Amino acid sequence: MNGAEVIYATAASAGIEVCFANPGTTEMPFVKAFDDIKGIRPVLGLFEGVCTGAADGYGRIKGTPALTLLHLGPGLANGVANLHNARRARTPIVNIIGDHPTWHVAADPPLTMDIEGLARTFSGWERISGAVSGVSKDTAAAIQSAMGGRIATLIVPHDIQLSAFPAGPLSAPGNPYTSPEDDHIALAAKCLLDGRKTAIILDGRALSRKGLLAASRIRQAVGCDLISVAFPACMERGDNLPILPRIPYYPENASALLCVYDTVILADAHEPVSFFGYPGQKGRFLDETPTHMNLISEGQDVVEALERLAGHLPRASEKERREPGAGSGLPDMRSGMLTPGKFCVAVAHLQPENAIIVDEGTTSTSAYYAVAAGSKPHTYITLTGGAIGMGMPCATGAAIAAPERPVISLQSDGSAMYTLQALWTQARERLNITTLLCANRKYRILQQELKRAGYPGVGEIAQSMTDLGSPPVDWVKVSEGLGVPAVSVNTTEGLVEALNRALAEEGPHLIEMEL
Ligand SMILES: Cc1ncc(C[n+]2csc(CCOP(=O)(O)OP(=O)(O)O)c2C)c(N)n1
Numbered sequence: 001m002n003g004a005e006v007i008y009a010t011a012a013s014a015g016i017e018v019c020f021a022n023p024g025t026t027e028m029p030f031v032k033a034f035d036d037i038k039g040i041r042p043v044l045g046l047f048e049g050v051c052t053g054a055a056d057g058y059g060r061i062k063g064t065p066a067l068t069l070l071h072l073g074p075g076l077a078n079g080v081a082n083l084h085n086a087r088r089a090r091t092p093i094v095n096i097i098g099d100h101p102t103w104h105v106a107a108d109p110p111l112t113m114d115i116e117g118l119a120r121t122f123s124g125w126e127r128i129s130g131a132v133s134g135v136s137k138d139t140a141a142a143i144q145s146a147m148g149g150r151i152a153t154l155i156v157p158h159d160i161q162l163s164a165f166p167a168g169p170l171s172a173p174g175n176p177y178t179s180p181e182d183d184h185i186a187l188a189a190k191c192l193l194d195g196r197k198t199a200i201i202l203d204g205r206a207l208s209r210k211g212l213l214a215a216s217r218i219r220q221a222v223g224c225d226l227i228s229v230a231f232p233a234c235m236e237r238g239d240n241l242p243i244l245p246r247i248p249y250y251p252e253n254a255s256a257l258l259c260v261y262d263t264v265i266l267a268d269a270h271e272p273v274s275f276f277g278y279p280g281q282k283g284r285f286l287d288e289t290p291t292h293m294n295l296i297s298e299g300q301d302v303v304e305a306l307e308r309l310a311g312h313l314p315r316a317s318e319k320e321r322r323e324p325g326a327g328s329g330l331p332d333m334r335s336g337m338l339t340p341g342k343f344c345v346a347v348a349h350l351q352p353e354n355a356i357i358v359d360e361g362t363t364s365t366s367a368y369y370a371v372a373a374g375s376k377p378h379t380y381i382t383l384t385g386g387a388i389g390m391g392m393p394c395a396t397g398a399a400i401a402a403p404e405r406p407v408i409s410l411q412s413d414g415s416a417m418y419t420l421q422a423l424w425t426q427a428r429e430r431l432n433i434t435t436l437l438c439a440n441r442k443y444r445i446l447q448q449e450l451k452r453a454g455y456p457g458v459g460e461i462a463q464s465m466t467d468l469g470s471p472p473v474d475w476v477k478v479s480e481g482l483g484v485p486a487v488s489v490n491t492t493e494g495l496v497e498a499l500n501r502a503l504a505e506e507g508p509h510l511i512e513m514e515l
Contacts (some may be wrong), residue, residue: 003132004029004161005037007096007154010139010170012039016067016094018058018400019043020051024071026098026111029161040067043400043429045393046421048079053393053419054400055093056086060234060381061356061401063208065092065146072099073113076153081387082394082419083122083151088385089233090149090204090268094142095119099128101159115155124150132163140171148176148299149204177301185305188265188295189312196262198224200295202244204268206302207235214306215267216242220316225261229269230254231382238377246369247272251281258285264292268302275386278452330374335492338513340438342492344368347408347436348375350499355406356398357381360391362412363445364438364515389418392435396422399431406503409435413475414443414468420478426508427483434502435484435510436495441469475512486510 001009007030008019018041023031034042045051051068058066070076076097086093097115099105105112119126125145129138135156142152192198200218205211207228212235215226219242228235228244235244248254251274258264258272264286271292272285286292296305330349334342344367351357353376359365360383369380381398383390395409416437426433443466450458450466479486489495489511502509 001165002029002161003129003135003156003163003165004033006136006165006170007139007156008033008037008040010136011067011094011143012037013170014140014143014173015064016143017041019067019069020045020054020058020397021069022046022048022051022071022075023069023098024075026072026100026158027069029158030069030096030098043425045425047419048075049082049389049419050393050396050422050425052079052086052093053082053390053422054397054425056082056089056091056390057358057381057394057397058401059086059091059093059397060089060394061379061398063092065094065143066397068093068095070095070097072097072111073115073118074111076115076118080118080122082390084387085383085385085390087122087151091151091233092146092149093151094146095123095151095153097153097155098161099155099157102157103159119153119155122151123153125152126155128155129157129160132160133166135160135165136171140173144173144176147173176299177304178299180296180300180305180308185308185312188293188309191263191265191291191293192218192222192224192313197260198222198263198265199227199258199261200224200265200267201227201229201247201269201272202267203229203232203270204302206267206269206306207232208303209236209241211267211303211306212236212241214303214310217310217316218306218313221310221313227257229272230275231384232380233382233384235380236377237372237380238375243373249275251278251285254285255282258289262290264289265295266292267295267306331371333492338490338492338495338515340364340515341367343436343438343495343513343515345371346492346495346499347410348372350496350503351375351378351408352406352503353377355408356402357408357410358391358395358398359383359410360388360412360415361410361438362415363448364412364440365410368410388415391415392422393419395433395435396425396431399426399433400429403432407431407433409433410438411435412438413441413473417473420482423479423482423484423508423510430507432506433508434499435508436499437475437510437512438515439473439475439512440515441472442467475510479510484508484510486512488512488514490514
């Protein structure tokens with residue numbers, strides 16, 4: 001086997017199944033190796049941001065990494081915004097980046113750039129393979145690091161891809177997690193039992209089914225509150241799981257939620273801070289909270305920590321164990337012309353059991369999370385890093401990770417324009433994704449932010465920077481042009497009919513909603 005084949009063979013034997021790829025000349029040995037190494041399914045994306053966003057969606061659902069295959073520094077650069085979102089989501093991803101042959105780099109050919117320097121900005125692990133004899137070890141190390149919720153980037157010069165691997169066994173990744181220390185769990189238990197008003201803020205794997213069930217046992221034992229970070233990477237919902245309020249986006253609302261607590265325990269969550277620094281507003285919400293602590297340190301297993309913490313606390317009775325609000329109903333559907341509020345209620349009613357909801361609906365879906373608390377069990381994914389253009393690629397990767405599950409992509413129009421090539425991959429792979437395209441034809445959130453900034457007399461030119469209406473994007477044509485059947489609706493009745501039809505048919509669909 002050559003270096004490229006060994007890298008795939010190592011990945012396949014570690015359980016990696018998919019590679020989201022947009023290769024070039026420096027990756028030709030990797031392209032050829034798709035023919036010869038069984039077990040890695042290549043998925044072509046027509047822009048690198050689609051590949052990296054798809055790897056993010058895949059990793060969030062599967063919990064194990066996909067590969068990406070990208071072309072030198074410029075190819076990687078095109079994928080960085082969605083790698084940034086993935087880093088914030090703590091998604092496992094292994095990037096494979098080709099480079100010029102080692103003997104040619106000094107000539108500074110046109111595509112040369114500092115790939116490692118770029119990779120360092122979002123990777124938890126990065127390496128340039130220095131010899132073919134080390135590529136299996138490098139790949140296993142990259143996978144192990146990624147499995148712990150990091151992005152790992154392996155840069156492989158072209159001559160090393162082509163060189164023959166000396167005979168010998170392939171390397172395998174080890175366990176990415178360490179166990180949390182007993183003392184630390186005991187300290188968290190002491191905080192929870194001291195009778196002060198306490199909240200646990202959950203993120204990452206704490207929002208998985210197992211994490212939430214353990215957190216629910218803790219809540220029932222001591223009566224603390226459970227809160228989700230503002231932008232959860234992947235949250236299980238419904239089916240008697242606890243219903244978590246989310247930290248609000250605007251700082252005054254987030255402060256109001258968090259200021260009542262004496263103690264805050266962070267379960268795989270960063271300290272909550274304001275999304276932007278607004279003059280005169282608080283930037284860090286726990287500054288005046290008397291006690292706050294991290295439940296785990298870097299590299300520790302949060303699910304294990306929550307389960308062990310629950311084990312330290314008295315067990316609640318059977319009656320106390322039911323989650324408050326679980327199984328509560330949905331608001332009534334409202335008919336007539338579509339509004340963001342009516343559309344959110346309609347989706348919450350119609351989404352099938354076990355759906356994956358990818359929410360990049362921006363202002364149009366602000367009501368969705370609260371109303372969908374009463375929906376059938378589902379998985380909920382949001383924009384963790386604020387770099388827009390994540391929704392359609394992420395939905396693509398999620399559908400590849402779980403082909404048996406329906407994916408609903410709640411997508412605002414401005415953000416959709418960044419990575420709309422994802423629709424082509426959805427059509428090519430015949431993925432069961434329904435995109436609900438919120439066509440308000442503006443950057444509505446930026447209009448809100450302009451108002452909040454309180455500038456006196458925002459003029460026409462500034463306002464025009466938030467307007468997408470001239471010309472209006474024809475989403476039906478765009479979608480059909482990329483191979484995804486589409487319709488446009490402007491009433492709740494139209495949406496209900498189109499969504500039911502899309503969910504009943506195989507393959508991707510897009511429904512443009514005039515909002
Ligand atoms: C990569 C990136 N570029 C630009 C921005 C700035 N930005 C944030 S929201 C937004 C517009 C969102 O508009 P849309 O998706 O239509 O949603 P709406 O606000 O209308 O609900 C922009 C340009 C960003 N967050 N990320």
